[in-house]
Amino acid sequence: METLPPTPQTEYEAEVKLGPDGLARVVLRGRLSARTVVDCWDTLERRLRGAGVKTLEVDVSGVDFCGGAGFALLRYLNMGRMTPGAAVSVVGLAEGFQRIFEGFTSQDYDAFHPQPQKRSHPLVEEAGHATGQLLGDLRDQMDFLGSVAANFPPSLISPKRMRWPEVRHVFELAGANAVPIVSLVSLLLGFIIAFESAQRLAEFGAQIYVANTITVVMVREMGPLMTAILLAGRSASAFAAEIGTMKVNEELNALETLGLSPVRFLVVPRLMAGVMVAPLLTCYSILMGVVGGALVMLGLGFSLRLILHQMASSVRLEDLAVGISKGVVFGIIVSGVGCWRGLQTEQGPSAVGLSTTRAVVTSLLLIIVADACFSTISYFLK
């Protein structure tokens, strides 16, 4: 086997001789590794650049070891980059080194050197691109809705078509496992609303109405909204990541070729679990928020009986219906958007992360839009 010369541990030496008529000679000795080349570069830059060199000879007969950085330095000198316009020759390379040195020429550099790419686009082009993406997104959304509409009712009618073990699994992951975080957030939310309203109502001597405030706010608004936000963060992202990873791994293609619809197989169970879990978690969130508010009121000196009476008198069945309806709609949004964004995943290492982010952002946006619609409709129906 042909091997390179041995690699002694000596450092390098660089000797620069500048002669008359722009003649220059550089003698390199020792070891040209990534470490020594840095010093060598500084020395040569200082001595050669701007010295008016017209002919340069680089003698490397004393070089014992030449790594990739050493060859790069020799090629850089040889291309005249340090001595523009000069004729540069590299002499004295050992046979093995010579072959490697000739393996990458200045022509190769000119051919492969990456040209700076123009990254900015005209505003009109950007706007057109964004509009195209938006329209494509809408078309995708319609396709998805149509597919869900075609698959969901038959799965409900025929229990055999619904993958109940998957529904139970998702229900546990998205619902039961979310109970601790929903408890904590809702309880603290109840605390916050109660303390904030207590300060204002105290000015009118109406602190007893803290019970009314907390109940109405939690039942109609904050219970469903906080639950939906938590579900978007936990479950929409999880659905998008799971389905997205399956798409990247070609598992969705495998489903298609087995004759199974990914929507029926993956989306319908998640949608079903989402529709069931969101209203239940909403009710639980309302309960925990009200408990938080009641604890504050107990601390303010009100009796439990009085608090419960105020709470019961302030909320109507209609309010509860609105809260639970919001829970159902938000559940559909969260699980639907999570699955949709997962199915939209493209190829590449950042694709799943992008889908997950999109799932959370789109869910939150649609939740707020749906909430605004609820408020508007309930105002006009009053």
Add this chain to the structure above:
Amino acid sequence: MMNEPDDIVISVKNLSLGYGERVILEKINFQVKRGEVFVILGESGCGKSTLMKTMIGLNPPQSGEVWIEGGDLVAAQSDERLRLLRKFGVMYQSGALFGSMTVLENVRLPLDEFTDLPEPLKELVALAKLKMVGLGSAVNKMPSELSGGMQKRAAIARAMVMDPGILFLDEPSAGLDPITSAGIDLLVSGLSHHLGITFVIVSHELASIYAIADRVIMVDCQSRGIIAQGKAADLRDAAADPWVHRFFNREADASHSIQPT
């Protein structure tokens, strides 16, 4: 430091490895000589890749030592470990190129992180390595735009950009067409011959092994050890162990065949 002969670059001593309580390979011993192409082979799931991961320090062994260029990688800590890691480069089965960077950026990343070389030299080093693996014209492409063979070539360029003396390759020919696979074999032979790089390759592609391997070891699930070692052609023609003979001659297990009724 250990006193090994100068031509020994890797010495694996009494190495036992596995996951948790599960032992995959036990009391493995072998040495790799400077400049040779050394192939680890065995049936799927017998621990070839786990052995390689242990040799490169990714997977702590249950016991034993892995000496690389005079240092025990298993026992090495912080600076000594970093020093030993610089001695070798690794190409993973998938290439493991960073998807958000171009091919050139992938290859020059170690230079950016570990050297103070001036920018023009970093670019020249990376371009020269890419030319060496035949990817000069793909420097501006993203990894997702490359074929499987090109990704593996780019990964080899990245692995050798810091001039390591040893390259570990995990399944370099897996999933490639015969022409691309032969191209990788040529590259390995060329780098070994001209640059004196030592290769440790995990593979079970027999055609490739016959073409490039100087020496092979074969690990086995049942005995959890090395059941054969030597030159691939010798093992094919004169292996004493019937399992080794069947492996090197691609003879199927009769129990796997489907009998027509």
